[in-house]
Structure formats: structure tokens, C-alpha cells
Amino acid sequence: MSNEPEVYYHREPETLGGNIIEIKTDTARVIFDCGTELEGAPDAPPPEVPGLFTAGEPVSAVFITHYHQDHAGFIDKIIPGVPVYMGKKAAAIMKAYNEAQGRDFPEGARICGFLKDGATVTVGDITVTPFLCDHSAADSYMLLAEAYGKRILYTGDFRSNGRKSFPALLSKLPRDIDLLIREGTLEGSARISKTERELEKDFLSEFLRREGKPVFVLSSSTNLDRLVTVYKAARKCGRIVLTDPVLSSVAEAAGGKIPRPGFPGVYAFTPTGNGRTYAVLKRFKSRLGKARIAEKPFVMFVRASMGEYLKKLSEKTSFEGGALVYSTWEGYEDEPQVKDFLDTCASLRLETVYIHTSGHADANAVKALIERTRPRQAQIVHTAPKDKKGDRK
Ligand SMILES: [Zn+2]
Ligand SMILES: [Zn+2]
Incomplete structure (x- = not known):
């Protein structure tokens, strides 16, 4: 038995959205988000991920942090039978948004369970705990994966300048995590977002x-x-x-x-x-x-x-x-x-x-997150292209 969960990024981390992150142990494969690339061709196919979008041993479960396309866009491409989890309100919003525009709610979206703040879901030898966070999409979550005594925190998209209390979220997050996978949309910008x-x-x-x-x-x-x-x-x-x-x-x-x-x-x-x-x-x-x-x-x-x-x-x-x-x-x-x-x-x-403010983590939010979680290792994903740094959504 290996003693480290393996992490695979099925998209280059230097991509604007489109996160597809896999956490694998000896008995389980869990996917965090299945988004389309914001800057790719609108009808580009999903990447080859056996058991997720293409034939192969089905992945154990998919967890979707929120309903934005770059996190949920390929929900209808997930092969049948794979359990999908997301927020209950988020799923209702995604359905309403699609139906109001005459599109059926994605056929492949077999949402088998809803994420609830602090409620752990066990998949094989991986446990996943969602934490409700503030973002420009309602009902968004950070996801904590634990396996073999290691802790991996994936932030999805988040911010500290919304109406939800950021200190209250931080106080719930574990300290001394092994790997922090965080969004870097505003990375390199010194601008502090308005509330x-x-x-x-x-x-x-x-x-x-x-x-x-x-x-x-x-x-x-x-x-x-x-x-x-x-x-x-x-x-x-x-x-x-x-x-x-x-x-x-x-x-x-x-x-x-x-x-x-x-x-x-x-x-x-x-x-x-x-x-x-x-x-x-x-x-x-x-x-x-x-x-x-x-x-x-x-x-x-x-x-x-x-x-x-x-x-x-x-x-x-x-x-x-x-x-x-x-x-x-x-x-x-x-x-x-x-x-x-x-x-x-x-x-x-x-x-x-x-008149706008970002839905993403500014430098203050990132600093506070790192101070709280004290990660041993960090990986930035979801970065904006260099010529387009600024507020997204
Ligand atoms: Zn995003
Ligand atoms: Zn988003």
C-alpha cells in the first residue's frame, strides 16, 4: 500500500478555469470539478480521463465545487454510473439557468448526493469534507480530502470580500495541511477587492x-x-x-x-x-x-x-x-x-x-488562508492569462 494519496491535474494548472483534479489511493479515485476551459473553443471535447469521460474503470465519485462552467461544464459528459456530488441549491440554480434558456438540464448529471457544510462523505479510503465558502456563485464549497493520514485542501473559487464571514470559514479549516491546491485567478495583482x-x-x-x-x-x-x-x-x-x-x-x-x-x-x-x-x-x-x-x-x-x-x-x-x-x-x-x-x-x-468587484481571492484572502492552514506544499491552479489579469465574474 502506498502511503501518499496521488494527485493528478487533468488540466494544466496555468489554465483559466477548467479544473479537473484527481485524488487517487489504492482503493478510490475521486475527481474534484469537471470544468470546461473558459478560453478554449466552446465545443471542445473534455480531456481523456479514463473512467470519467471515456471508457475505463469508473472513477469512484465526482465532487463539484460550484456551478460555473469552468468547474461544472462537463457534468453531462461524465460516464453513466459515476456518482456526482454538488450543493443542493447549486444544482437547483444550474437546472433553472439551463431550462430558462431552453436547454435540458444535463442528461448525464446524476447527482447522487448534496454537499453540506462540514458533512463528510466517505469514498473508499478517501474522506471528503466540504466547507461552504463565498464566491460569485451561490452555494460554493472548498473540499478537503483525507487519506492515509494526509490532508489535501482544494479551494475551488473563493473570496473574502463577500457577505459571508471569511474568518468564520477560516476557523473551520484544519491547520497543517499537507497540500493546498488553491485558485490563483488574481495571482500577481496587488489590488485588494472592494467588498x-x-x-x-x-x-x-x-x-x-x-x-x-x-x-x-x-x-x-x-x-x-x-x-x-x-x-x-x-x-x-x-x-x-x-x-x-x-x-x-x-x-x-x-x-x-x-x-x-x-x-x-x-x-x-x-x-x-x-x-x-x-x-x-x-x-x-x-x-x-x-x-x-x-x-x-x-x-x-x-x-x-x-x-x-x-x-x-x-x-x-x-x-x-x-x-x-x-x-x-x-x-x-x-x-x-x-x-x-x-x-x-x-x-x-x-x-x-x-461598478464591480471580484468573486476571487485577492492577496489578503490568500495570505489569511495560508496563515490558517500552514500548508506543507502548495499548488496554484486556475490562473488568469498574463494579459488579462483582473476581475473575473
Ligand atoms: Zn472558476
Ligand atoms: Zn467560479
Whole structure:
């Protein structure tokens, strides 16, 4: 019997996302995350991993830290029969996000168990303990693997600048771990990220500065922290919040305190009249059409595909003096659809402003993590390419 669990990185660690990490002992093979590469071709096949995506002795289990594509994107390529674990709310959000866009929830996703903060799962001679952490995806986890008396902590994606207490998470993590596998998205950047609460103040002052003029927010449809931040700021100044069918469905799936149509001042709208989108919209009793939207001061969550809709809406109410708030990773600005959308917004006289903070670990977060866990060895994964260092998601 070997006395060390073996660790394999099925993706180069110097890859922006796309983590697929294997921990192997004599009796078990456990996979952490099965993501697509953010910078690869969109339909690129998964890498050859026998027993995970291709024929071979099936891996023992797959654990998915969160629902972002670069961690969960290949969930439907996992060979049948392999047990998959992820957060319960995360799975519900992923399902709602896919279905609202007319895509079936991945067929291959046979989620056999849900991760719960601190609840250990045993797979052969490996035990896996998830720790709930803060990230720009709800219900995200760090994963601790223990075997042969060794401890390996994989951070997934995390941050210390969200609404969840980072010190509370640190206090739960073990000390003196053998290997720390951590995300390095912001590696090399000295910038310390704003907190989500600071961002709320920035949004509020932007809303007040624009008086009653339209404000649009371009952000990820699964970034529910940002929805909460915008909602809190909007409530303080009497703006209604408008969410499209995708964001409305995702917020509904998250449940709890996440603002969604039916909450005071939150309404669904649809950017297109096509049958599927309208069918999703109809589930929400609190919804507004263009004419009603134009009557009130509002903040509307938009996506880069909504340029044509904004043109039509601008015929109902002037956008002069309004703003488009860019509230997502700056790297997306280079994508042709986003560029076109920003051009459309400018032609409609919206001023683009930037209010965003990262979902990833800044230098302070990394330092505190290392001080707490005192790793004997460390491996950085999930690093941004050199020309695109900055905030992601
Ligand atoms: Zn990621
Ligand atoms: Zn992520």
C-alpha cells in the first residue's frame, strides 16, 4: 500500500478555469470539478480521463465545487454510473439557468448526493469534507480530502470580500495541511477587492446621481450576490428592479432571501416575445411590459443579447442621462457580442460606468488562508492569462 494519496491535474494548472483534479489511493479515485476551459473553443471535447469521460474503470465519485462552467461544464459528459456530488441549491440554480434558456438540464448529471457544510462523505479510503465558502456563485464549497493520514485542501473559487464571514470559514479549516491546491485567478495583482457592501454604496450613489433616469446593469445571470447588492441599493432610493426570465428563474431556484419577482419592487420583464421566454415569464405574477416600465425609475439587469430590446424600450422613455453599469469581469469586454452591446448602449446615450468587484481571492484572502492552514506544499491552479489579469465574474 502506498502511503501518499496521488494527485493528478487533468488540466494544466496555468489554465483559466477548467479544473479537473484527481485524488487517487489504492482503493478510490475521486475527481474534484469537471470544468470546461473558459478560453478554449466552446465545443471542445473534455480531456481523456479514463473512467470519467471515456471508457475505463469508473472513477469512484465526482465532487463539484460550484456551478460555473469552468468547474461544472462537463457534468453531462461524465460516464453513466459515476456518482456526482454538488450543493443542493447549486444544482437547483444550474437546472433553472439551463431550462430558462431552453436547454435540458444535463442528461448525464446524476447527482447522487448534496454537499453540506462540514458533512463528510466517505469514498473508499478517501474522506471528503466540504466547507461552504463565498464566491460569485451561490452555494460554493472548498473540499478537503483525507487519506492515509494526509490532508489535501482544494479551494475551488473563493473570496473574502463577500457577505459571508471569511474568518468564520477560516476557523473551520484544519491547520497543517499537507497540500493546498488553491485558485490563483488574481495571482500577481496587488489590488485588494472592494467588498460587496462597499459596492452597494457605489450603486446607490450612481442611482442618486442619475436621478430618475434609466440604469441598466450588465452582470452574470448567476451572480446572485450582485442581485442582492443592486436590490439593496435600489430599495434605498425607490427604484424598481427588473429581472429577465433567466435571472428571475435563477433567483427563484435559489429561494430564501434572494430578491425575485414578487418581492417589493421586483418585477420580471422579457426582452423577447418568443414562446419559450414568454412561457417562463408567465410563471411570474409580478411582471411589467415596456409601457409600464417607462412609468417608473428603474434599474434593469441586462445581458449582452438585449441590444435590440433596449432600442425598442428607448422609444418609450428617453435614456438621456442614464447609465449602463458594467458589473462583470472586464475580460468579457473583448467579446464581439459584448462590444456590440456596449456600442448600442452608447448610441442610445447611456454612459458606461464600471461598478464591480471580484468573486476571487485577492492577496489578503490568500495570505489569511495560508496563515490558517500552514500548508506543507502548495499548488496554484486556475490562473488568469498574463494579459488579462483582473476581475473575473
Ligand atoms: Zn472558476
Ligand atoms: Zn467560479
